[in-house]
Amino acid sequence: MAYDVNGTTVEHDEEGYITTLSDWTKELAGVIATAEEIDMNEEHWAVVNFLREYYEEYQIAPAVRVLIKSIKKSMGPEIGNNKYMYELFPYGPAKQACKIAGLPKPTGCV
């Protein structure tokens, strides 16, 4: 199981999460997004970038509420709200956005 990024293969697990986090590139994010039927725009990127920054600091994805608060600050309340996050990432800002951002899947009762 692998994504094809301009001829280079990047391994992923059964659910599409990449197995080696350092394999992530912007191009790969685009490939994963296409597989998820998401057309990446500036708003998607704002979420993905925040997730990656947060992960770098804390080695885990942020709570959805923390993500939304940050997006609200940077892009305004029309975008920084739960409903809009699900419009951007229909399978949820936690799981689907993490997949595109190259982070591990959040596990547990979530």
Add this chain to the structure above:
Amino acid sequence: MPDGAEEFRKMQHALDVPCLKPGAMEGVQPFKAKPEHQEKVGMPGELIPDWKEKALEKMAELGEKNRAFKVYLDTCVKCGACTDKCHYFLGTGDPKNMPVARQDLLRSVYRRYFTFAGKYFPWLVGARDLTEDVLEEWYSYYHQCSECRRCSVFCPYGIDTAEITMAAREILDTVGVGQKYSNEIIGKVKEVGNNLGLNPKALRATLEDLEEDLEEDTGLAVRLPLDEKGADILLITPSADFFAEPHIDGLLGYAKVFHEAGVSWTISSYASEAANFGLFIGSYENMREISLRIRKAAEDLGVKRIVFGECGHAWRVAYSFLDTLAGPFDFLDQKYPIPQHILEFTWDEIQKGTLKFDKSKNDDIRLTYHDSCNVARASRMGDMPGGQFEIPRNVIKAVCNNYFDMDPDTIKESTLCCGGGGGLLTDDLMDLRIKGSSPRMTALQDVTEEHGVTHMAAICAICKTQFSKVMPKFGYEMDSVVSVHQLVSNAIILTGSNDGESAEEETSDE
């Protein structure tokens, strides 16, 4: 929605028996654990060469150690009382999801190797050989049971299918066939302290962030303390309460209740998880290891009491088994229940008159309550029978004006599972989860039609996540499921707080 089936399954009645669809769910199964997940739960990484001998040895061992398991295998008389009691049977129509048929997947093998008739006349007593195909069938159908125990309520012998499911999963794990979802999570609890893998630094940052929100909303320093030695109460809550919606609103509710009650409390980063998936995989050793973390945290922090947050199976493990697994808790204050449920705590404070509410804050919603299976059928709250049904309802009614119960055959001890319990809350089983939730969703749709119910409250992290995912399939918004302490949080009047409305105005003026 990209996952699962698209259509709403509106049944005529929540408990309608479907037409039989033999084989409808055959082969449906969650991802199997990889060697690294298996090893962390102390199980072989892959199917071992002598799997058949080891599986039968394990079955014999379980029969000796666990008297109930053997009695359950021996006593079924095929009366049929359980056949239409499983939500997965009602939702899928697959006859192997009838509880008796699910039990028989294992019982048939037990008879073949452990009973006189089965050894010599297997064809007469429905006994069969253990083969790799049987293992696969077990893996599939024992992961279509949420161990909710509804069927056991209706069995005249009290046979508990959950025990048989747990035994089957343990036998499978023992020979190297484990479930990725549960076993990966247990590994994270052992390594990091919780199901999410939320490390202490990230947990602290999350709690501080939430404290800021609380201060902004209330004007008060309502705290979410972490690792504070000498606190009176250790709160053990599912890590979903630090991460997911609507769980976090429940956490904020606990914090407000503790604040107003004037007690000192703390969360532990070492035991930052109430959930105990050791139960789901039937592993006493794993269940014990996870429980001992709670004991260690309580001792290290020097607390006097342990209070559990809103988590269904955690409360079963805590209420029924914690003392056996990790006791005696003689170092805690014996004046209080050990452990205590957050709803018992809140209800006590309400009765003492410590907490004041503005119920109109919840007037924008009309509520019903989903009894979580493990709380309803495997535990109790308070000091009277049925307290686990009454106390949550009492608290809801103390903070909301519009409350309506669902069909009596679908609540309290007869409650339906949310469809995601027992280790099935994984995306690879989404189709099963939607189908399994359809009886509950139908009962909900009925009270929506009759009483205009808009929201359903729950006290289990799994239920909350499951409903937020499946409710949109049945015509509800994902935030139509709420935490009970979210309702408490909405209505509570904190002494000295700028009242909710002015706080909202201030926020909107920004």
